[in-house]
Structure formats: structure tokens, C-alpha cells
Amino acid sequence: MTAIYDEMNEKTKEKIQNNFLQLLKEKNFMKVSVQDISIATNINRGTFYLHYQDKYDLLDQMEESLLTGLEMHLERLQPDILLVEAEQGNISMHAVEVFRYIQMNTAYFQVFLGDNNRVGFHKRLKLFFVDHFIEKMIKNKDFFKGLAVPQDYLSSFATSAFLGLIEQWLDNDLAESPSEMAEMYIQIIFFIRNL
């Protein structure tokens, strides 16, 4: 049975990731050394290299699993409901789930989107939203019809706007509930629409 070894492996990786996250709250990613990580984790520096190629690999894996987590979280929703919702003034279902997931992983999002560590996660998250979220909304023939703006610009505009809301929420230490945030998102989008 190799399960126990796998478990040890996982626990060590978890410890590394947790302590790395703590360090990222204090320091810039660039200034966190593998030394720092191994000391904080009470682990030999060599052990770190048994699990990760380097600290970039560590960061990459953490970002990746955060995004696939979000993907799985969203998969539970029917994929094409959004369009219908949108026409009913009810985009909220998707949005509220995104905000909920962020709430479940506050520390990660605050660090990865924070002032210090804006290494690549911002762009990555943006791409994610374009693929999983905004594209569906924009490709809806009715929702944005009558607007002569290229689709890539519209995507980037809408996605960044949504991200802006999220960033502000994180800056405010999640003062609002996920539902309130979704509500806000809808209000802004439809304010615009119904003025």
C-alpha cells in the first residue's frame, strides 16, 4: 500500500503551500526565498526541491489549483442558463457562485491579486473569466446587439470590469456578502441598460 506515502507527500506539500501563503502576505514574491519557505515550514531545503522545481513552480501549481477549483465549483451550474438569466435580468446565479468561491478562498485571492504579487494571476484569472463566463454573455445575440465594437475589446472590457469589482471587494476585506456583490454587478450592468 502506497497510500500512506502519498499522504505524507500531500501533507508536506500542504504545509509548504500554507507557509508560502503566509510569507506572501508579508513579502513580495521575489523576496521570498526557498530558504525562507523551508525554514517557515520546518523542512530541509532539499525537501522543497523534491516537491517543486522552484518557487515559480510552487506559485504556478497553487494558482492552477485555485482556478481548477473555481472551474469545478462552477461546473455544478448548468452552462447555458446564463443567457436566459441575462434576459431576465438575472445573471446573478453565475456571479454569486464566483463570489462565493472567492469568499471560500479569501486568503489566496487577496495574496495573488494583491499589490505585491501581481505576477501573472491577474491575467490568468482574466483569461479564465473570458473563457468561462463573459464569452457566453457576449455571444448572446440579443444581449449586446446593436453595439458595433469588436468582440475582443468587448470581452476585455467586461471581464476587467468584473475583476475590478472583485478587487475592490478584496480590498474591502469582503465587507459585503457574495449575494450583495452579485447584486451590485447586476445593478451596474443593468443600470446601464435600463437608464
Next chain:
Amino acid sequence: MTAIYDEMNEKTKEKIQNNFLQLLKEKNFMKVSVQDISIATNINRGTFYLHYQDKYDLLDQMEESLLTGLEMHLERLQPDILLVEAEQGNISMHAVEVFRYIQMNTAYFQVFLGDNNRVGFHKRLKLFFVDHFIEKMIKNKDFFKGLAVPQDYLSSFATSAFLGLIEQWLDNDLAESPSEMAEMYIQIIFFIRNL
């Protein structure tokens, strides 16, 4: 007369900045060493430290001067015209100047907002827009009246959306003209309004 020495000083700093910019096109900021910079600039490594504390300081100064350059560029416009413009469906004046300035400094913006070097400039530029641009629009009693969303969220939303447009423009290698971009911005904003 000390002017000549000042000039030497400036020319060296310029050379450093130019070569640093080239290096940033090829490599991640973290992977550009002071060695690399001094070699590319044909300068002794010690000389670099006569001008900058470290490479962070260099990046910081370049970002700073890019932003103050934008500030100066915008100052030539009357500060309160925007509000009037907005009500006339004519925000473009400010927007077009921003796009024009970006066009004048394409390389800098592409590098500082590019995938590799999203160190802190994104947030910095966002703050700039909030201070100089969006706040004026949002504080306009009429423009966003009837929308029950906290001002900080509205700021973040609108600014990020604007930045999204810029990022897409840079990704597209400035395929559109500044005026076209401004036009696009207006269209999106007012589409929304007049639908």
C-alpha cells in the same frame, strides 16, 4: 558650470533605461539582473549603483515618470470639461488624449502591462485613473444617478473596464487609432446607457 555633468548623468540614465526596457521585452523582471543591465548598457556595474539603489528603484522611477508624463499630458485639458462632455455624449476628449499618450509610449506600456512584468504598474495605473479621470465622471451627480452602488465599487468597476480596453489595444499592437479607441469606449459606455 555643472550643466555638462548633469547632462552626462542624464544620458547615462537614459541609456540604462532604454537597455533595461529592451531586456524586459525578452525576460521577466525578476530574471533581469543588474549584471545584464550594465552589460547591455556597456557600463560598469558599479556605475549602475551610482544612479539607482537597485533594479526595483529603476523600475519604480520609470513607472513614475511615465505616469507624471501622462499627468502633464492631460493637464493641458480643462479639468471640468469632462462632466459637460459626458452629458453631451462626448467623453472622448479625455479618453482620446490618454490613448494618444499610450501610443506615444507604446513600448513602455506594453512592457509594464505585459504578461511578464505585471509587478505593480497595473494597480498604479488604476489608481491614477481613479484619481484623475473616473472620479470626476462618477462624482457627476447626473451621470450615474439612480444607481445604488457604493462609489468605491463603481470606481473600481469603471476604471478596470477602461484598463481592459487599453490592455486589449496593447495586445493588438495598437491596431486601432486613439480616436477609434476613444470612440469604442464611448460606444460601450453609452450603449449601455441608451439601450
Next chain:
DNA sequence: AATTCCACTCAACAACGTGTTGAGTGGTGT
């Protein structure tokens, strides 16, 4: 013409971080 000033060069320094290696420890499963 002699001297001071200044940007810059050069070589060397200790300190630190990196990624890798080979030998060793101690629990786990067979």
C-alpha cells in the same frame, strides 16, 4: 598651467540564494 571636480572604471569583497549531490535516518509494508 596647476588643481579641483566629477562621472565613470576596475577589481575585489563578504554575504546570500540557487539547484544538485551522496550519504544517512527512521518509520512502513512485505
Next chain:
DNA sequence: ACACCACTCAACACGTTGTTGAGTGGAATT
């Protein structure tokens, strides 16, 4: 008893960092 495996430990060569002290050559000062 044996092999297995995650992990430790110490040492390695190498690159980067920021600093220092001595020196060079052209420009300004007297």
C-alpha cells in the same frame, strides 16, 4: 531481514548582490 520511501544533512560550484578603495580622463576653476 528486507526493500521502500519521505525526509535530513552537509557540502558543492555558481551566480547575484551591494559596497569599497584606488584610479582614469575630461571639464571647470583659480
